Amino acid sequence: MQLECFQKPIKGVVEVLSPRFGDERGSFSRWFCAEQLCDYIENLSFRQINHSENFLKGTVRGLHYQLGPQREYKVVRCIRGRVLDVVVDLRETSDTFLQLISVELCAARNNALIIPPGCAHGFQVLEHDSQLLYLHTADYLPNYEGGVHLKDPMLNIQWPLSITEISVRDIGLPELPENFKGLSL
Numbered sequence: 001m002q003l004e005c006f007q008k009p010i011k012g013v014v015e016v017l018s019p020r021f022g023d024e025r026g027s028f029s030r031w032f033c034a035e036q037l038c039d040y041i042e043n044l045s046f047r048q049i050n051h052s053e054n055f056l057k058g059t060v061r062g063l064h065y066q067l068g069p070q071r072e073y074k075v076v077r078c079i080r081g082r083v084l085d086v087v088v089d090l091r092e093t094s095d096t097f098l099q100l101i102s103v104e105l106c107a108a109r110n111n112a113l114i115i116p117p118g119c120a121h122g123f124q125v126l127e128h129d130s131q132l133l134y135l136h137t138a139d140y141l142p143n144y145e146g147g148v149h150l151k152d153p154m155l156n157i158q159w160p161l162s163i164t165e166i167s168v169r170d171i172g173l174p175e176l177p178e179n180f181k182g183l184s185l
């Protein structure tokens with residue numbers, strides 16, 4: 001039961017496809033395998049698992065990241081519905097600094113995304129009642145959390161739908177300064 005891993009254009013961002021084995025009862029699939037994914041996640045150990053429930057199509061969450069000692073790998077999986085996941089490379093030394101990718105995560109495709117430290121993450125909900133599961137390699141510490149405004153002109157993220165729900169906090173996130181040099185990891 002091999003996971004299929006696809007390195008995306010931003011170094012360290014990997015799409016993981018889990019084959020689904022179906023029969024009359026339903027299906028079985030593996031969502032994570034340390035042996036297969038340890039090459040993509042340094043010092044592989046998860047500290048927290050989170051669940052994101054999203055009622056309304058068009059909802060946007062993010063873009064968030066954790067800093068310094070709390071920088072983390074995230075494995076993000078859509079376990080119900082469909083979302084457009086967006087990852088922005090904020091790493092100062094990265095060849096893809098300030099580049100972004102968007103990947104459709106959906107329960108039907110049984111795919112997930114590995115997001116490395118130094119990348120900001122956000123998503124837009126494409127179907128009502130979509131849910132995400134997150135695996136985190138660091139504890140959540142609000143004092144070490146950073147964020148980028150979802151409409152930062154420097155990033156020009158093309159959100160596919162008009163935004164229906166967004167938190168006050170996310171609306172208040174800053175745009176990147178013009179002379180932003182990136183995060184040092």
Ligand SMILES: Cc1cn([C@H]2C[C@H](O)[C@@H](COP(=O)(O)OP(=O)(O)O[C@H]3O[C@H](C)C(=O)[C@H](O)[C@H]3O)O2)c(=O)[nH]c1=O
Nearest residue numbers: 048050052061062063064065121122123134140167169
């Ligand atoms: C992230 C997080 C939040 N919380 C508390 C803090 C708030 O009281 C409440 C909701 O938090 P927030 O509005 O930050 O949740 P999201 O906007 O979904 O944040 C997430 O969405 C973006 C797209 C991500 O990539 C991160 O996983 C995460 O930042 O849960 C916790 O207790 N632990 C946590 O790990």
